[in-house]
Amino acid sequence: MQGDAYLKCINPQCGLEYSIESTNVQCEKGHMLDVKYKNKPSVSLKEVFYKRRNSEGSIFNESGVWRFRELLNFCQIDTENIEECSKYLVSLDGAEGRQSKPYRMSKAADFINISNDNLWLQPEGYNPSGSFKDNGMATAVTHAKMIGAKKIVCASTGNTSASAGMFAANEGINCDVYIPAGQIAPGKLSQAYQFGAQIVEVDGNFDDALKESLDDAKNYDGYTVNSINPFRIEGQKTIPIRALEYLNWESPDWIIYPGGALGNTSSCGKALMELYEWGWIKKIPRIAVINSEGASTLSDLYNGKFEGEELRWNKGNPNTELISRYYDHLDKEGLKPKTKATAIQIGRPANILKGLRALEFSNGVVTTVSDSEMLDGMSVVGLNGFDCEMASGASVVGIKKLISEDIIKKDDVVIGILTGRQKDAMLPVDYHNNPKNKFAIPPRN
Ligand SMILES: [Zn+2]
Numbered sequence: 182m183q184g185d186a187y188l189k190c191i192n193p194q195c196g197l198e199y200s201i202e203s204t205n206v207q208c209e210k211g212h213m214l215d216v217k218y219k220n221k222p223s224v225s226l227k228e229v230f231y232k233r234r235n236s237e238g239s240i241f242n243e244s245g246v247w248r249f250r251e252l253l254n255f256c257q258i259d260t261e262n263i264e265e266c267s268k269y270l271v272s273l274d275g276a277e278g279r280q281s282k283p284y285r286m287s288k289a290a291d292f293i294n295i296s297n298d299n300l301w302l303q304p305e306g307y308n309p310s311g312s313f314k315d316n317g318m319a320t321a322v323t324h325a326k327m328i329g330a331k332k333i334v335c336a337s338t339g340n341t342s343a344s345a346g347m348f349a350a351n352e353g354i355n356c357d358v359y360i361p362a363g364q365i366a367p368g369k370l371s372q373a374y375q376f377g378a379q380i381v382e383v384d385g386n387f388d389d390a391l392k393e394s395l396d397d398a399k400n401y402d403g404y405t406v407n408s409i410n411p412f413r414i415e416g417q418k419t420i421p422i423r424a425l426e427y428l429n430w431e432s433p434d435w436i437i438y439p440g441g442a443l444g445n446t447s448s449c450g451k452a453l454m455e456l457y458e459w460g461w462i463k464k465i466p467r468i469a470v471i472n473s474e475g476a477s478t479l480s481d482l483y484n485g486k487f488e489g490e491e492l493r494w495n496k497g498n499p500n501t502e503l504i505s506r507y508y509d510h511l512d513k514e515g516l517k518p519k520t521k522a523t524a525i526q527i528g529r530p531a532n533i534l535k536g537l538r539a540l541e542f543s544n545g546v547v548t549t550v551s552d553s554e555m556l557d558g559m560s561v562v563g564l565n566g567f568d569c570e571m572a573s574g575a576s577v578v579g580i581k582k583l584i585s586e587d588i589i590k591k592d593d594v595v596i597g598i599l600t601g602r603q604k605d606a607m608l609p610v611d612y613h614n615n616p617k618n619k620f621a622i623p624p625r626n
Pocket of ligand 1: 190191192196197208209210211213326383
């Protein structure tokens with residue numbers, strides 16, 4: 182296995198390669214990087230993964246991320262040896278991804294108007310820090326440990342800081358969380374405080390906070406764990422991998438994600454590209470990304486709503502100038518992303534190019550939903566006995582919208598990803614206190 186994994190620029194015209202020990206998040210020309218593997222994992226591993234469901238005392242078999250370690254083996258370890266694993270792999274005692282799998286939710290299926298047999302919803306909110314971020318944080322912090330980092334660094338206003346703080350506390354390393362000063366309600370950072378992260382306030386907006394966190398990481402030996410880190414993407418691949426394994430590697434017709442920074446879209450695309458190339462799946466599911474109407478950068482660009490051009494990966498030649506002009510337009514008009522679903526309130530998706538690549542590979546679609554629709558989606562998930570945050574409601578109502586438009590066909594098999602657990606206590610309270618809301622059950626006196 183020695184020398185199997187390396188980093189490679191995603192731009193096919195550039196293609197610069199770096200050692201797996203590199204902490205670069207971009208090539209020297211400013212393109213994003215992928216973790217690549219020279220060897221093709223044997224399809225016979227499907228049986229190994231199944232057997233590991235009986236963990237036999239190994240936290241790395243319990244973990245929904247590391248159970249599939251051969252498919253993200255950038256540590257290049259002897260993967261059958263549990264002692265060896267524990268020297269390298271970072272885990273919250275096997276809890277990351279452990280409870281994540283597709284579930285049936287009949288009330289959601291009725292609301293969507295799809296057969297209950299054809300709909301699966303996969304909650305990622307039951308991860309230890311309450312969101313899908315733990316999948317990718319397990320791998321990013323493993324890489325940080327591999328290169329001897331003493332401190333991890335992120336810019337975040339919520340789920341990322343919670344996950345980074347939890348892993349850092351568990352590993353006994355420091356964690357700095359950069360936020361725009363005065364713009365973040367302290368409650369959104371309560372988990373980061375709880376896990377002992379150092380909050381760093383930056384004058385400016387979120388983009389300024391991210392830039393300063395990247396500069397400080399570079400200059401003061403920090404290790405960046407935002408989703409531009411290619412190792413985050415490796416762990417997040419296990420979200421669709423778990424879903425596919427659960428369906429006996431029979432691809433569904435669709436996989437649906439809420440769209441924010443597009444790390445999930447990117448990682449789903451990378452997982453599908455690899456599994457297809459390796460012969461693990463025969464059919465490529467289509468990815469649908471659901472933006473909020475108030476933070477619709479990807480939808481605007483992908484669907485030709487800006488300057489009339491439909492932005493595409495275009496085999497590695499995306500029109501990046503169109504993206505720059507779109508961002509200039511947002512600045513000039515003073516347009517800021519605005520939605521109550523803060524997890525996807527993002528105007529400049531950091532992974533937009535990898536996201537476009539994923540959409541091209543999977544013949545994907547992008548659409549938008551409103552805040553009130555997302556709240557309905559969130560609430561109907563609750564009526565099935567599952568907890569999810571407002572952004573996750575986008576998956577539910579996105580499927581409903583795409584079925585009503587006949588883009589998703591009625592007998593298609595669909596998996597919707599519910600990205601996180603409810604962390605804003607007042608959202609359901611306000612929703613249910615308003616009798617006009619579709620699923621409201623107002624208090625009685
Ligand atoms: Zn490059």
